[in-house]
Amino acid sequence: MSKPTVIFVDDDRFYAMHWIERLRDRFEVEHYVDAGDAKKAILKSRQISCLILDVMMPTPSSVPEDVTMGGLETGIWLLQEIADWITENSIPAIIMTNRELDLVQSAVAMINLPPGLVEVRQKLNTNRNKLLELVSDQVARWGRP
Amino acid sequence: MESKAVYFSTEEADRLRRVFYEEVLSQAPSRPEEDFRRITEAWLAATNADWVWLWLKNPHLEDAPWELRELACRDGHRSRYVLLPFAVPARNTVTEYCSLTGKPEVVSNIDEWKKPLDGVEYLVCCKEKLREFRCQSFVTVPFRSPTPDNLTSSNSRTGRLQIEGSICFHFCEGNQVVNHPVESLRLMGQLTALTIVNAFKTGQQDILFDLNYLAHDYLTRVTRTPNEDRQNYILEVIELLRKYLNIGAASVFYQDDPQFSEIRCLATTGISQSPPDSIPRERWSTIIYRLNEGFTGKCFATGEAVVLSADKAQSHSPRYFEVLGGEVSGQNDAVLFPIPRARSNTQTTNDSQPLACGVIRCSEHRTSMGNRATRPFDPVDLQTLAFIAQQIAPVIETLTVRIRREQTISIIKHDLLAPLVMIRDTAEEMVAEADPGGVIKAKYYDVMNLGAAALVASGLVQQLDPDPGKIRIYSPERTLLERTIVARIKNMLGYYAEKENSMQIRFEGFRDIPPIWIDRELIERAIVNLLTNAIKYGAPSTRIEFIATTAPDTDCFRFDVINQGEGISNEDKDLVFERGYRSRSVIHKKMGIGLGLFIARAAIERHGGKLVLSSPRTPTVFSIYLPISLKRGRNG
Numbered sequence: 001m002s003k004p005t006v007i008f009v010d011d012d013r014f015y016a017m018h019w020i021e022r023l024r025d026r027f028e029v030e031h032y033v034d035a036g037d038a039k040k041a042i043l044k045s046r047q048i049s050c051l052i053l054d055v056m057m058p059t060p061s062s063v064p065e066d067v068t069m070g071g072l073e074t075g076i077w078l079l080q081e082i083a084d085w086i087t088e089n090s091i092p093a094i095i096m097t098n099r100e101l102d103l104v105q106s107a108v109a110m111i112n113l114p115p116g117l118v119e120v121r122q123k124l125n126t127n128r129n130k131l132l133e134l135v136s137d138q139v140a141r142w143g144r145p
Numbered sequence: 146m147e148s149k150a151v152y153f154s155t156e157e158a159d160r161l162r163r164v165f166y167e168e169v170l171s172q173a174p175s176r177p178e179e180d181f182r183r184i185t186e187a188w189l190a191a192t193n194a195d196w197v198w199l200w201l202k203n204p205h206l207e208d209a210p211w212e213l214r215e216l217a218c219r220d221g222h223r224s225r226y227v228l229l230p231f232a233v234p235a236r237n238t239v240t241e242y243c244s245l246t247g248k249p250e251v252v253s254n255i256d257e258w259k260k261p262l263d264g265v266e267y268l269v270c271c272k273e274k275l276r277e278f279r280c281q282s283f284v285t286v287p288f289r290s291p292t293p294d295n296l297t298s299s300n301s302r303t304g305r306l307q308i309e310g311s312i313c314f315h316f317c318e319g320n321q322v323v324n325h326p327v328e329s330l331r332l333m334g335q336l337t338a339l340t341i342v343n344a345f346k347t348g349q350q351d352i353l354f355d356l357n358y359l360a361h362d363y364l365t366r367v368t369r370t371p372n373e374d375r376q377n378y379i380l381e382v383i384e385l386l387r388k389y390l391n392i393g394a395a396s397v398f399y400q401d402d403p404q405f406s407e408i409r410c411l412a413t414t415g416i417s418q419s420p421p422d423s424i425p426r427e428r429w430s431t432i433i434y435r436l437n438e439g440f441t442g443k444c445f446a447t448g449e450a451v452v453l454s455a456d457k458a459q460s461h462s463p464r465y466f467e468v469l470g471g472e473v474s475g476q477n478d479a480v481l482f483p484i485p486r487a488r489s490n491t492q493t494t495n496d497s498q499p500l501a502c503g504v505i506r507c508s509e510h511r512t513s514m515g516n517r518a519t520r521p522f523d524p525v526d527l528q529t530l531a532f533i534a535q536q537i538a539p540v541i542e543t544l545t546v547r548i549r550r551e552q553t554i555s556i557i558k559h560d561l562l563a564p565l566v567m568i569r570d571t572a573e574e575m576v577a578e579a580d581p582g583g584v585i586k587a588k589y590y591d592v593m594n595l596g597a598a599a600l601v602a603s604g605l606v607q608q609l610d611p612d613p614g615k616i617r618i619y620s621p622e623r624t625l626l627e628r629t630i631v632a633r634i635k636n637m638l639g640y641y642a643e644k645e646n647s648m649q650i651r652f653e654g655f656r657d658i659p660p661i662w663i664d665r666e667l668i669e670r671a672i673v674n675l676l677t678n679a680i681k682y683g684a685p686s687t688r689i690e691f692i693a694t695t696a697p698d699t700d701c702f703r704f705d706v707i708n709q710g711e712g713i714s715n716e717d718k719d720l721v722f723e724r725g726y727r728s729r730s731v732i733h734k735k736m737g738i739g740l741g742l743f744i745a746r747a748a749i750e751r752h753g754g755k756l757v758l759s760s761p762r763t764p765t766v767f768s769i770y771l772p773i774s775l776k777r778g779r780n781g
Contacts (some may be wrong), residue, residue: 098562
């Protein structure tokens with residue numbers, strides 16, 4: 001039986017690999033460094049079990065800088081863009097950030113998603129084993145093993 | 146109506162001054178609109194005229210029409226609603242004639258009055274309107290402010306107000322033009338000019354109070370959302386503009402980033418009558434003007450106000466259309482006023498440096514009638530706008546600096562946490578996997594992860610320095626590059642390049658470099674910055690080359706960092722070493738704050754060497770030149 005697919009969006013390949021290597025113990029991981037490319041891939045895919053999004057990333061070239069606050073909230077922009085799709089398909093998402101947690105949580109709360117569908121975690125307080133457990137829990141809870 | 150003969154005497158002058166004091170001055174503080182009404186009502190009460198009209202002309206605008214700003218009449222306020230707003234062309238009119246001669250003019254019969262001046266024949270131009278109100282004769286008294294400077298942003302600091310206007314006494318059927326002494330008429334003209342200047346200055350105090358309150362409120366806030374703060378501040382400033390200038394629409398454009406000569410709309414009210422091709426209000430923040438682009442871009446480039454007239458006077462056709470961004474249209478008069486640049490930033494680095502740092506655009510200028518009728522911008526409005534622009538400039542600049550600072554801190558904090566998390570996780574896992582005797586059997590990639598992450602983190606810490614280009618400590622040591630720096634960074638950066646962008650790094654020629662006197666930390670930082678830039682911005686799966694040679698015909702060692710990236714545009718090549726500069730071609734690739742090359746150059750120059758962009762195209766080559774004769778003596 002093939003592993004469930006997780007989409008990992010983070011512009012830093014080097015550090016992303018640190019998390020991805022552990023996630024590959026249980027999941028198939030697709031990594032995107034550009035939020036615009038990630039959006040296209042997510043909306044096209046039918047087989048995603050979970051999304052992991054960074055928040056601070058470069059603004060995609062087709063998007064005005066102010067929409068993402070100069071890249072400070074690119075992950076929030078991406079979440080907004082795919083909000084309907086993940087709600088309809090019950091795809092859980094985990095926001096992994098080094099930004100202030102309360103700022104990110106309030107930005108996510110404004111998107112109006114089903115409770116529990118999106119979890120916000122600070123990278124500093126989440127080691128890669130914890131992330132692996134969290135993704136597994138979310139996948140089990142939202143029913144796309 | 147019974148006529149009152151008026152003769153100029155000390156008593157008459159005192160009477161007029163008393164009326165002026167009681168009806169106008171003693172009512173202060175008030176707004177220009179209220180004082181204009183009071184002065185016309187005062188002159189109506191002081192004479193036997195049936196109507197008193199106050200005309201103003203904008204001396205900043207070529208061929209500006211004469212605009213009827215206020216009127217008082219004996220039949221109450223009904224006529225104000227009928228007549229205002231009203232304007233007549235500047236040419237050939239009695240008002241223009243009086244303004245040119247500087248003397249009062251008595252028009253006993255509106256059909257017969259006709260006078261030549263410099264080959265032009267002047268007539269009563271609005272006879273139909275006058276007949277409608279049964280006016281048969283009138284007296285026009287011109288006035289000017291005592292300091293006729295041109296109103297531009299540069300002299301707006303002086304607080305001088307240039308006004309050009311006239312006060313007009315109308316007499317209806319059954320009433321007679323009384324031969325008022327010229328001195329009496331002139332005194333009324335002078336007092337009217339004084340009222341206008343005074344009203345403006347009084348209004349200025351109110352504006353200052355409101356702006357100070359607002360500035361204090363926003364500058365003393367401690368928040369983590371400076372972007373939101375700046376936008377809210379500007380929205381509140383727009384509300385003040387609407388209140389004090391009585392305008393319907395206003396927008397504020399500002400230069401967010403000094404490295405790009407463009408201004409972005411930070412806030413707007415939008416306009417009630419938007420042209421069909423204008424950008425909807427929810428997309429206003431995407432409206433950008435570059436230097437000399439449209440009227441707004443011109444105002445930004447030259448730092449001079451632009452007054453646009455839609456010309457209500459029938460003989461003129463609309464003269465402008467500002468298509469881009471839309472909210473100024475040909476249907477209304479508009480004014481574009483520069484937000485002055487702070488004095489410390491006026492050092493221009495090249496000819497294309499804009500002289501303003503933002504633009505305030507105002508339109509839909511309403512009359513005091515409370516309806517939606519619009520009127521042109523007059524000198525009082527322009528002066529008020531100059532005052533507001535001057536007051537808000539340092540506040541917006543401070544809030545903008547806060548945004549940049551917050552962004553820089555966020556990026557560095559984010560970038561610094563990434564390697565720290567990796568170091569912590571890897572170390573924890575290595576400890577967890579230690580054997581019962583406590584011996585840690587580290588895997589190769591664990592050690593590499595630790596080393597590369599620590600190398601990147603230490604570079605980021607340096608960027609937190611408020612003045613990262615200033616080298617505080619310089620400690621040269623005799624150094625064999627190959628053994629010290631190259632050996633240290635070779636494996637870790639090679640590993641980082643492979644993981645980050647599937648790249649290889651080739652080091653060549655370092656064995657041939659003899660020991661040299663360098664500050665190891667500074668040179669390592671310069672090399673790491675150049676190589677990490679090549680890794681971040683180079684094409685994936687290519688090779689970076691780092692080659693050491695002795696530069697022919699020079700007393701220098703040369704170290705080239707060569708990568709196969711997209712190259713550097715002509716526009717960017719002279720700016721890449723500037724503090725905080727980030728090329729447009731990389732901003733969508735990686736976040737950053739533009740300090741890497743700036744720090745590298747400072748480090749090399751501290752050794753008496755230089756860092757240059759030898760080839761901006763592909764392959765891109767950055768070359769370090771270090772003098773062969775470097776000695777311990779350069780210390781200090």
